[in-house]
Amino acid sequence: MINPAKRRLTRIFAAVTLLFSVLILGLSYFVVHYSTIREMKRHMNEDIDKEFLHKFYNSGLEPFKDAWNERRFQILNRQGEVVISTSNSAEFYPTLNPEHLQKAFNGKRVFEEHNVLNEPYLISYFSIDGKYIGRAASSLAEAKKYESIFLKLILGTLPGVLLISFFISRYLVNQAMQQISDFFTFQETFSSNVTHELRSPLASLKGNLEVTLRKERGTDEYKDTLALGLKEVDRIINLLNNLNLLASSQSKPLELFTDAVDVRALIDELIRTYKPVLQSKKIHLNVIRNEKATCICDEGLIRRTIENLIDNAVKYTPEGGSIQLDMTSKSGNVLLTITNTCMVMNKDDLGHIFDPFYRGKNALSHNAEGKGLGLYISRYIMRSHGGDITLNNTDGNVFSITLSLPL
Structure with a gap:
């Protein structure tokens, strides 16, 4: 009975442990992805603030026609029309999202991810003096490369995680089942010993009473029988008190009157x-x-x-x-x-x-x-x-x- 239960519990524990491990690994991947994108956004914001907006307030838009080729820089008006564009940004950007344009005009910086020419890019929309919208792109290829390596590491660890999950589950189940087995053993031993230990004084008490009742006896003989019976009753009470303490020791702390x-x-x-x-x-x-x-x-x-x-x-x-x-x-x-x-x-x-x-x-x-x-x-x-x-x-x-x- 115990062994089939151990096998079933081991499989259940292993499945739960594996599922939990996969969830942790998956969560780790998404944390890495989120951290990477967040870091890219931070760098783009720094470049926008330091390399563009600061200089814009000093020299206007014209100097940026060719300065931001790396970012595929564009400046749009409120209608979404391109006012200034770097030489390599033509036909690069996807169809303009009006919602992004409106949010950017309201002063919010908007980011979106797009695959362009089979390469991932992070595109940023930002307000320029409340009159124009700047649009710049940054390649995510290097970041995606590291994410891919991390994902391969995760997939490579799954067999090991499965094996570890199995052994951990088997150990935990063995520990739990051992306690259950010990409890059943204790119960069996307890019941067997209680039966054995109670049988002796009860049999002695019963025998003395039966012998006494077989014929009429004197007062002294009855007193002797009652004294022996009382002694056996005391033995039974003492045994029951001990058994009560024994049972308590397996299930609850002892109540003390200090x-x-x-x-x-x-x-x-x-x-x-x-x-x-x-x-x-x-x-x-x-x-x-x-x-x-x-x-x-x-x-x-x-x-x-x-x-x-x-x-x-x-x-x-x-x-x-x-x-x-x-x-x-x-x-x-x-x-x-x-x-x-x-x-x-x-x-x-x-x-x-x-x-x-x-x-x-x-x-x-x-x-x-x-x-x-x-x-x-x-x-x-x-x-x-x-x-x-x-x-x-x-x-x-x-x-x-x-x-x-x-x-």
Whole structure:
């Protein structure tokens, strides 16, 4: 399905790009033509003002009978009759346009292009003291020669433009289709994992309820069943919250409810929460804190992120291992680095730790609870705050990760 669509889109993009390129080249040609004619008009106007009108006011018409042979100069009266003409202007000019004559008598300089004897000329009409009309011509052969060269260059570039258009179109289509393909892949993975992850707690809840209802039981047994059911419901709610964040990360920015938060106090509170499990696993915890650090952030989301990182460290640190929390302030950010001992990690696993639903070999070998969403969602939360979570150099059986949050 994707490949035929890619081919169609590539052809469409190539056609549109080629059409746009041809329009640009055509526009360039007309700009060159317009600029050439405008420059010719400017030169003719300068010659008329300096070489003719200035001298005319000093010496009259007679000196110009033979002076402007190059311009094929003529002077006309109001009736359009030739009063003075250079020797080479006879039968040169086309039939006089009365409209041009009238405009020139009104003081406007008029230009027209004509082919005479298979050569292009620019003809100018201009007023002489309000009593006569001057008419002069200038050859456009040289200008047309350069225009022809430019046109040949344009036509010569068309095959290259077509080729470039094709490759550019294919690249753009590939980029666009890759995003669409990634989105479909995400949707398929998302749906598959949601189904799988919800099936387990729902099946457990259903099984416990069915077993309980098979016969009459005592109050304590019912309480135990309800407690297990409540635990499964909590798991489902937590999973749905994570899935909601996961879906949001693909389509819209995270909505934040910010306030001033003492990050150091938040970390101390979370450490107290984990003391029982640290003691039961005989894990040594070393905490390095700096002075009080207050950030403007969403306290609930930041708490969730730090708790997730600490929980991962506790979960994957073997009995008798160690965890270090190092909190510092640097370059306008609070940095929290969590380092823990663990099993030697596979390099392939390290390259995917921020991928949604990915669980490395250590997670599987530990039978650790989790859906492979924690680090992905945590990084999404931090980036929504303008911060980040980065993996530090991991050496052997030591894992280290750093959270950065703007002050």
